[in-house]
Amino acid sequence: MRRRSVLLALPAGLLTLAACGDDGGEGDGGSTSLPTGKEVKATGKIVDGPLPEITEGREFGQKPTIAKGEGDPSGDIAVQVVVAGTGAKVAEGDLLQVDYLGQKWDTAEVFDNSFDRGKPSVFPIGERFLIPAWDQVMVGQQVGSRVLMAVPPQFGYGEQGDPSGTIKGDDTLVFVMDVHDTFNASSSAKGxxxxxxxxxxxxxxxxxxxxxxxxxxxxxxxxxxxxxxxxxxxxxxxxxxxxxxxxxxxxxxxxxxxxxxxxxxxxxxxxxxxxxxxxxxxxxxxxxxxxxxxxxxxxxxxxxxxxxxxxxxxxxxxxxxxxxxxxxxx
Structure with a gap:
């Protein structure tokens, strides 16, 4: 953003990928750094499963508890729309407002969780700021939806893992994502x-x-x-x-x-x-x-x-x- 704007001498564009810091999460509201921009947009195959069960907090907006993954995860991106929303569709380039929880397939260890922070996070979607699976899966989802997905390493953090060391290069990740809203250059107040x-x-x-x-x-x-x-x-x-x-x-x-x-x-x-x-x-x-x-x-x-x-x-x-x-x- 230009110096003459309301911001205090900050760079152009989005200031942060809100709530995606590098402070290393342990399921307590901390967050794990999400890798930013890849030169080539990855496109994975979407399959129905396998996916672990949401055992508690099954409703949209509730903090979920997710079971440990059983057996071997898919090498593709497994996706299930657990709650189908009826709101606006998320478009590439939008700012996506979501609550999410992420854990490891093998151990059910929660490594990041926005629910405990008390406010949804906002991310640019479909523009390679985030892990490739998020960009691919969340574009086209509707506001009000809860999406469960399992992400193999090549569509998550890759073979290098997370820079903090929390997520290894061979970790398959499981996410629950609640889509609260989506915003773009045509968005306005509606009061x-x-x-x-x-x-x-x-x-x-x-x-x-x-x-x-x-x-x-x-x-x-x-x-x-x-x-x-x-x-x-x-x-x-x-x-x-x-x-x-x-x-x-x-x-x-x-x-x-x-x-x-x-x-x-x-x-x-x-x-x-x-x-x-x-x-x-x-x-x-x-x-x-x-x-x-x-x-x-x-x-x-x-x-x-x-x-x-x-x-x-x-x-x-x-x-x-x-x-x-x-x-x-x-």
Missing amino acids: KRAAQDDAALPKIGTNTDGKAPAIEVPKAAPPKELVSAYVLEGDGPEVTESDGVVVQYKGVLWDGGKEFDSTYARGEITQFGLGQVIQGWAQGLTGQKVGSRVMIVVPPELGYGEEGTDGIPGGATIVFSVDILAVTAV
């Missing part, structure tokens, strides 16, 4: 319209077609304090200061209304932790509900100060429209 009746504040469009909303800035002095107000009020959980968020946004200068940054213009949504953004965003999004479009008016001391940055003059008040699509663990 109820809120009143925008203060003539001293900007007016923001309420379209939900995935296109950038209009931002009309009044010809008046900007407020001296931070303003954060609903344009569309969603009904999801409230964002906390320790959360990550998935958003669409557009930013303009108060003085003249010139656009300086926009996910819509780049054709890609983004995600980040609130500790990684300007103070105006961190404060303005905390307490707001997922599914909302929020107007944030940021005074210079909570934005880019008297120095400014590329495209933003020193001392500038800036205005954002932010669609909060999801929260994630960071």
